[in-house]
Amino acid sequence: MLSETFAFGDSAIHRLDPRLRVVFAGLLSILTAILNRFPAVIFAVFLALVLIGASRLPVRQVLARLAVVNGLVLFIWLILPWTFEGTPVVEIGPLVGSWEGIRLCALITLKSNAIILALIALVATMPVATLGYALHHLHLPDKLVYLLLMTYRYIFVIETEYQQLARAARIRCFKPGTNLHTYKTYAYMVGMLFVRASARAQRVHQAMVCRGFSGKFYCLHEFAFKSSDWAWSSAMGISLIVLGGLEWAPIV
């Protein structure tokens, strides 16, 4: 089932102004993505861990999430060390692992996880609706924000509808396997999902028009920038400067 695992909680991070969290998550992610030096990358991981700590999320669930998203990273580990030209360090049969390849893999792994952890701590700790309002206040195009809010509003409804279709198939003894019948059944279920979504969209649109919808959403949510937000934003600003310093300061 779909759920917003981390969205609700009571911690320093959950109480921060969502706009600040979105902006800082963006800056930290972009900066981390372009890092190349290990001290800087390790500091980025440290920052991400501090944020996770401050957001007091259940460690187990965060780790479970990380395990899932490290798929491509694992894929890269399986191939890159053996194909990257450089100083050989390990040999398994005909395969030769290079130091440079392993270094690159380690760098990618640390960066990837630092960014994902920061995303979990800063952005996954707010409901998507709040994110939509925050993006609206950050002047993203109106239509894009409406689309996000509309989609978010209906994913849970449509998911229930899919469960219903899947249950109906199960009751009729549908057992998925690797055969054409299975793919056909799934294709029809997906097709039915689209048909029902489209019919629902028409009803929703008509109901909205009846209530005066003229193509514009109004955002009633106001955010307040509190003194604690100022404190956090200066700490965040300093940490970004330190991170940049570790990457670009000349090595003495």
Next chain:
Amino acid sequence: MHISEGVLSAPVLAGGAAFAVAGIAVGLKKLDNNRIPQAGILAAAFFVASLVHVPIGPSSMHLILNGIVGLLMGWAAFPVIAVALVLQAILFQFGGITSLGVNTIIMAGPAVLGYYLFTPFIARGHTTAMAGAFACGFTAVLVSALIAAAALMLTGEAFLEVSAALVAAHIVVMIIEGIITMFCVAFLKKVQPSMLSIG
């Protein structure tokens, strides 16, 4: 198909973001305010459908469906897919902020391409339409894999083998996406043909 955070180089990320912004701008321009509920609810359906896992042998794959998104939405596929990726990033952390642009291009580029290449076939008779739908589903994933491979290659020559393996690993996915797209289009043509001319 996602490229994880922290893999790609800064120029590739920036280029992907720039193209994605352009695509989203075109898509939003073509999306009338009154069609936002329609687009949003269909986007929700795509989001849910892409969580469906279908078996392949002992393993399973999740559906991608960007071929059908293209056929149903046209250019609106760009904002719709971008929104779905944002939701995936927030709800499951598949992808993040910096790779959002590149991942939008990987998914939405082939959707729009499929819309232009295969819509004429879908309107024709049964056999042609089925062949067109299969080709649409197949090509969409193929082009996605090729764009992902290109993004990795542009990051560094060292990713040559990783890119090749990525494309190879998706060949089965392409065939199954083709089959699913074919049956799904056949279904929609029977049940709600008006949906296929949206866009």
